[in-house]
Amino acid sequence: MSYEPIWLKKATLPGKPGFSSYIPGEGIEGSIERELSVLHDLREDFVWSVMVTEALPEEGYEILVGDGKVDILGGSKAGVLYGIFDAMRQLILTDTVVPVSERPACPLRMLNHWDNADGSIERGYSGNSFFFRNRELIVDDRTLFYARLCASVGINATVINNVNVHEDATKLITDEYLPKLREMAECLASYGVKLYICINFAASMQLGGCKVSDPLDPDVIAYWEKAVAHVYEAVPMLGGFLVKADSEGRPGPHTYGRTQADGANMLARALAPYGGKLIWRCFVYNCSQDWRDTTLDRACAAYNYFHPLDGQFDDNVILQVKNGPVDFQVREPVSPLFCGMTQTNLMLEVQAAQEYTGQQKHVCFLVPMWKDVLRFHTYAYSENDRVRDIICGAHRKSENCGIAAVANTGDDENWTGSDFAAANWYGFGRLAWNPSLSAEQIAEEWAGLTFGDDKEVSAVIVKVLLASYSIYERYTVPLGIGWMCQPNNHYGPNVEGYEYDRWGTYHRASHSAIGVDRSSRGTGYAVQYTEPLAKLYDDPSTTPTELLLFFHRLPYNYLLPNGSTLIQHIYDTHFEAVDELRSLIASVVTVQGLIPEKEYTRIMERFAMQLASAKEWRDRINTYFCRISGIGDAKRRKIYAVSEEDITYPSDADPEYTS
Numbered sequence: 010m011s012y013e014p015i016w017l018k019k020a021t022l023p024g025k026p027g028f029s030s031y032i033p034g035e036g037i038e039g040s041i042e043r044e045l046s047v048l049h050d051l052r053e054d055f056v057w058s059v060m061v062t063e064a065l066p067e068e069g070y071e072i073l074v075g076d077g078k079v080d081i082l083g084g085s086k087a088g089v090l091y092g093i094f095d096a097m098r099q100l101i102l103t104d105t106v107v108p109v110s111e112r113p114a115c116p117l118r119m120l121n122h123w124d125n126a127d128g129s130i131e132r133g134y135s136g137n138s139f140f141f142r143n144r145e146l147i148v149d150d151r152t153l154f155y156a157r158l159c160a161s162v163g164i165n166a167t168v169i170n171n172v173n174v175h176e177d178a179t180k181l182i183t184d185e186y187l188p189k190l191r192e193m194a195e196c197l198a199s200y201g202v203k204l205y206i207c208i209n210f211a212a213s214m215q216l217g218g219c220k221v222s223d224p225l226d227p228d229v230i231a232y233w234e235k236a237v238a239h240v241y242e243a244v245p246m247l248g249g250f251l252v253k254a255d256s257e258g259r260p261g262p263h264t265y266g267r268t269q270a271d272g273a274n275m276l277a278r279a280l281a282p283y284g285g286k287l288i289w290r291c292f293v294y295n296c297s298q299d300w301r302d303t304t305l306d307r308a309c310a311a312y313n314y315f316h317p318l319d320g321q322f323d324d325n326v327i328l329q330v331k332n333g334p335v336d337f338q339v340r341e342p343v344s345p346l347f348c349g350m351t352q353t354n355l356m357l358e359v360q361a362a363q364e365y366t367g368q369q370k371h372v373c374f375l376v377p378m379w380k381d382v383l384r385f386h387t388y389a390y391s392e393n394d395r396v397r398d399i400i401c402g403a404h405r406k407s408e409n410c411g412i413a414a415v416a417n418t419g420d421d422e423n424w425t426g427s428d429f430a431a432a433n434w435y436g437f438g439r440l441a442w443n444p445s446l447s448a449e450q451i452a453e454e455w456a457g458l459t460f461g462d463d464k465e466v467s468a469v470i471v472k473v474l475l476a477s478y479s480i481y482e483r484y485t486v487p488l489g490i491g492w493m494c495q496p497n498n499h500y501g502p503n504v505e506g507y508e509y510d511r512w513g514t515y516h517r518a519s520h521s522a523i524g525v526d527r528s529s530r531g532t533g534y535a536v537q538y539t540e541p542l543a544k545l546y547d548d549p550s551t552t553p554t555e556l557l558l559f560f561h562r563l564p565y566n567y568l569l570p571n572g573s574t575l576i577q578h579i580y581d582t583h584f585e586a587v588d589e590l591r592s593l594i595a596s597v598v599t600v601q602g603l604i605p606e607k608e609y610t611r612i613m614e615r616f617a618m619q620l621a622s623a624k625e626w627r628d629r630i631n632t633y634f635c636r637i638s639g640i641g642d643a644k645r646r647k648i649y650a651v652s653e654e655d656i657t658y659p660s661d662a663d664p665e666y667t668s
């Protein structure tokens with residue numbers, strides 16, 4: 010399948026070096042040469058030179074400019090490449106180069122692909138895998154271009170297979186795959202991207218003939234030592250393993266009464282002699298909950314399992330924590346693990362794949378959401394530390410930390426299905442490199458690189474991106490409640506879809522109130538946080554409005570700080586967001602003709618799907634809450650309440666309804 014150069018469009022002219030064929034063994038020197046010639050094509054009148062110097066941090070770089078001469082210095086060859094891409098970005102956006110001195114904030118800047126060996130992608134919204142086809146690994150020009158795109162935004166690591174490791178992918182660590190895996194690792198490394206793989210915790214049984222996968226069993230330990238030695242003999246540049254254990258049916262140490270630390274350390278010790286890292290996910294919870302049991306709260310699970318183990322993990326273990334305590338909902342509080350694990354290496358996991366945010370049919374630029382997470386004050390070490398400090402290693406002085414995004418790519422021609430979704434891939438890399446960049450700056454860069462330098466087009470694209478997350482949030486789930494989507498595929502509304510299921514994801518709406526009480530009077534989730542956060546979240550009057558229903562169970566006539574009742578807020582946000590979406594679409598129509606037709610058509614096709622789905626969200630949510638509460642919209646907009654006699658309209662005279 011052919012592919013487009015997306016944000017490297019201007020740096021990839023047909024027949025010119027950027028679109029090069031993959032030549033095995035070419036190495037990072039080959040990439041530097043190729044990218045230098047792109048720079049040269051962009052500005053022939055400049056004299057370009059590159060140099061590696063130990064005076065700079067390993068992945069850092071400096072660009073020196075003087076008298077038509079540009080020197081790019083890197084702390085390593087990868088640093089040089091990052092410097093070249095910076096110069097390229099500057100040239101394309103501003104037609105000139107200014108001096109800069111840069112180093113990445115996060116040591117690990119990683120993508121997690123949920124690609125299966127058969128070529129399908131779990132939660133993939135842009136075609137099939139370009140890493141696997143029919144149980145075979147593919148290494149070709151597209152792999153190289155993927156690495157080029159990653160390097161151009163500073164991504165330095167990737168996991169190519171799904172965390173749910175099924176039978177075929179279990180064999181990635183065997184001779185069936187190792188030679189090709191090495192080729193893959195070399196291809197990626199030629200752009201400074203380190204390959205990682207997901208392993209199956211039960212491989213000792215499935216491949217090694219052991220009776221168990223108990224991490225303290227000597228046969229299991231011996232199996233992994235041998236298996237890892239074999240893998241590193243074939244693929245010495247492998248970064249390590251990522252593991253999903255004891256979660257959603259995946260095997261893990263809990264089966265044997267062992268802890269998550271027992272499981273992680275056993276694998277980490279097998280990897281340590283080779284410098285390998287073991288990334289262990291904290292997404293551990295009971296997915297067979299009885300919905301009748303209102304004392305059990307899934308949000309509490311990760312902290313309950315991992316917090317008591319703080320300090321027990323080996324140094325080459327990194328715990329990978331989803332941004333929120335449940336699962337990539339449109340709005341969740343930041344996971345309390347970032348507040349309470351001061352003796353453990355941590356990595357943040359966000360999801361660029363738009364599983365719950367419109368599945369790449371809806372525009373949803375996630376950088377603003379990620380920035381909220383990164384700047385969140387954890388109070389773990391001091392008053393001033395934020396998630397970004399923790400994942401950049403500021404406190405533990407460790408290189409074993411960073412940020413991972415579940416990737417949103419596939420083999421679609423434009424890589425991400427939706428053209429706008431590429432901004433999330435781009436933005437993730439830029440933010441991981443420098444969390445202080447603003448969402449606006451990232452959006453502007455991406456728009457300029459992707460759609461050219463027309464100011465009008467850029468302004469419209471940036472406006473769409475920056476408005477999109479807030480709009481999506483408002484026509485979908487109100488006030489952080491979550492999980493009102495279709496079960497299984499997670500697209501579109503279904504208010505009670507998860508209500509009586511086993512997944513621990515309930516809103517428990519009744520005729521008078523909605524939400525789960527997660528305060529100290531309820532499940533106690535709020536008090537997993539450090540102070541002053543625990544106190545703040547424990548009280549509805551100090552809980553941030555956008556998270557109100559995540560933490561509290563409240564009546565529909567509860568008054569919000571803006572003077573609106575909770576139910577009126579639901580109506581207002583849903584009506585307004587659909588209207589705003591309509592006007593955003595109209596603004597894109599104004600630049601028809603200034604955007605290439607192919608892209609424009611693709612964008613409009615997706616907007617049509619988004620608008621239809623947004624209306625469905627609005628009408629289902631509004632109708633559900635109108636019917637269940639019997640309270641009508643103070644502004645009398647169209648809601649499908651069936652029987653008018655059942656509805657009471659808040660009167661203007663009633664001070665409780667001053668929306």
Ligand code: GCW
Nearest residue numbers: 123131132172173253292336
């Ligand atoms: O939300 C769930 C997804 C699963 C995914 C899981 C996880 C890869 O629906 O598809 O499995 O999260 O993060 O492990």
